Amino acid sequence: MKTAIIGGGVIGGGWAARFLLNGWNVAIYDPDPEAERKIGEVMDNARRALPGLYDTALPPEGTLRFTDDLGDAVGDADWVQESVPERLDIKHKVHAELTTLAPGRAVIGSSTSGFKPSELTEKGARVIVAHPFNPVYLLPLIELVGDTDHCAKAAEILRGIGMYPLHVRKEIDAHIADRFLEAVWREALWLVKDGIATTEEIDEAIRMGFGLRWAQMGLFETYRVAGGEAGMKHFMAQFGPCLTWPWTKLMDVPEFTDELVDLIAGQSDAQSGHLSIRELERLRDDNLVGILRGLKHSGAGAGGVVARHEAALPKADQPITLDRQVPQGWTDYNGHMNEMHYLEAGSKATDRFMEMVGADAAYIAQGLSYFTVENHVRYLDEVHAGDRLRAETRLLGGEGKKLHVFHTLYRGDGTLAATVESLLLHVDLATRRTCLPGEAVASALAQVAADQAGLPMPDGAGKVGR
Structure with missing residues (x-):
């Protein structure tokens, strides 16, 4: 099986790693002269992290090659993933070429986090939304939006490489997960701007509290438990009225000024500027592997996806x-x-x-x-x-x-x-x-x-x- 990755940034590199480490041959098309170096670093992180989820060996790694010919990249591909910049004019141009050059059997997916399929296909392109989450080589969720048959074929392939395809019932701006993230992001910006909390304090509130609950139970199941023996109806009766209180500013956006940018960037530098991005990525990956392995043991959340994929490995x-x-996680202080x-x-x-x-x-x-x-x-x-x-x-x-x-x-x-x-x-x-x-x-x-x-x-x- 072969996949073609169009655009080799953080997301494109993550897609390439997920496919490659599951035995697919990967061709990458990206005019960036630094693409090979950047993707090489993503691959190093992926090789260090992804196999650590499993107690069974992954398939032999596929072949990886770079090409400056789009037709060569997609000519015999079974999956084509577009991860170019989030501009509709660029995507239209790329999708038109992919529709012409890619085999009819190929899934053509776009990593777009915001555009709807109707916007992507308004000029006749054959493409669906296949929206991943960073790091693509570890996080299993892929939001699929678009033609039902096209999405069904995509879902079958994605399950084969250890991912969790979620077919969004109706198209909507930003799909499902990013709508939650944007709501949380807006509120966090207000908390920083109004001097309520720093970036570090907000991150601690998430990772020391509800972030741990969400990783295993999500939102509604967490609240069902919070309702006690009476369940969800009791929870909603108790906390429903507060939805009318002015707790949040979800529909308002703070003015995006240079002062706000400098304030948040400065706090972020103070919080974790002593680590390089690659060091932060490795820390993130090690933590994700540990969390996912814990969830795999119970079969909860994303751990269940890993367990099912492992069971299917030869x-x-x-x-x-x-x-x-x-x-x-198996190593100690002696290395x-x-x-x-x-x-x-x-x-x-x-x-x-x-x-x-x-x-x-x-x-x-x-x-x-x-x-x-x-x-x-x-x-x-x-x-x-x-x-x-x-x-x-x-x-x-x-x-x-x-x-x-x-x-x-x-x-x-x-x-x-x-x-x-x-x-x-x-x-x-x-x-x-x-x-x-x-x-x-x-x-x-x-x-x-x-x-x-x-x-x-x-x-x-x-x-x-x-």
């Missing part, structure tokens, strides 16, 4: 039970992977081995599983954030109630990093007592044992179950 066959990139995450990697490998022999989620839902009773870890070499980590698993014993496995962990370059040996017992989840595994699982374990019977005992094995 998984390796035996004996490989782990193949992933080490996230930044390498912390000891507890070696055990976590071994645990993930055990989980995958259980799936391979039929002790999967469906089996556990039936009331049967394995409990770990002993582990032994050998730390043999350093592992760093961004390293590819692979585990190969040997079955040392699977008869009766016992499951004895030995995981050998390798870095992507083949260096032996660690071994994790684990002993587990099969358990009836209703009684919490040991029992024999189901017939299918026992048979699968016997087959693995037969397949591995001729292999020598792994170096370092035999430390548990003695």
Whole structure:
């Protein structure tokens, strides 16, 4: 699959990274002589961040190339994404060329944050709104607005690269999310102008309070909880009257003077001017990965999108039970992977081995599983954030109630990093007592044992179950 990115700024570069790291070939058209450098820096951040969301390896990276020929960029593309400046005359010109040059099968999306599809297509262009959020390579939301069939095709592709397509029911200026953002932005400008709060204090109010609630529950579900056992009706009865009070200035805009710009820019510099934009981007990305991984565990919000995408990624066959990139959050003050995450990697490998022999989620839902009773870890070499980590698993014993496995962990370059040996017992989840595994699982374990019977005992094995 191939995508063409037209305009390689912050948003275009994020689109390119999202597609590229999901295995698509990417062609970029941008006359800016600095485009290759700028997009290269975005790619570096994306390669550092996106794989850290997953406990399964993403597909092999596609190819990336730059071209100064628009026809060459879009000629055989399956997806074309326009991210040129937010000027309708420029977009009309570009869309006319894309409609002529791109294949009929291609989705043509515009990253516009404000223009409606009727405005984009008023001169005959074949284009829909496909509005993303920065950083595109981490945040899954894409607002789709336009032709129903075109949007449906776009949605299918977007889900395949781990995104969440939201088809906006009716076209409206600024779609859905940016209308909220503009309302919050207007009120924030007033709070700064009137001396109520600084830029830093406003940011703290968001990130220390409702921002955390919104990340997992959004607006209406948060307020449903706030209504207590009586729910949303009680909340609206209690707080509805305040909507008529003059709390906010959402319909008024402060005069955009040089003094206001200088005031906000000065406060912003004082708040975070000690960090470069690239440092702020990496901080943002590390925090987003941590938040998204937390949400993935519960399946809430954007974490559910990551979990579903991960479940659809291809998984390796035996004996490989782990193949992933080490996230930044697994490292410690020494700059390498912390000891507890070696055990976590071994645990993930055990989980995958259980799936391979039929002790999967469906089996556990039936009331049967394995409990770990002993582990032994050998730390043999350093592992760093961004390293590819692979585990190969040997079955040392699977008869009766016992499951004895030995995981050998390798870095992507083949260096032996660690071994994790684990002993587990099969358990009836209703009684919490040991029992024999189901017939299918026992048979699968016997087959693995037969397949591995001729292999020598792994170096370092035999430390548990003695």
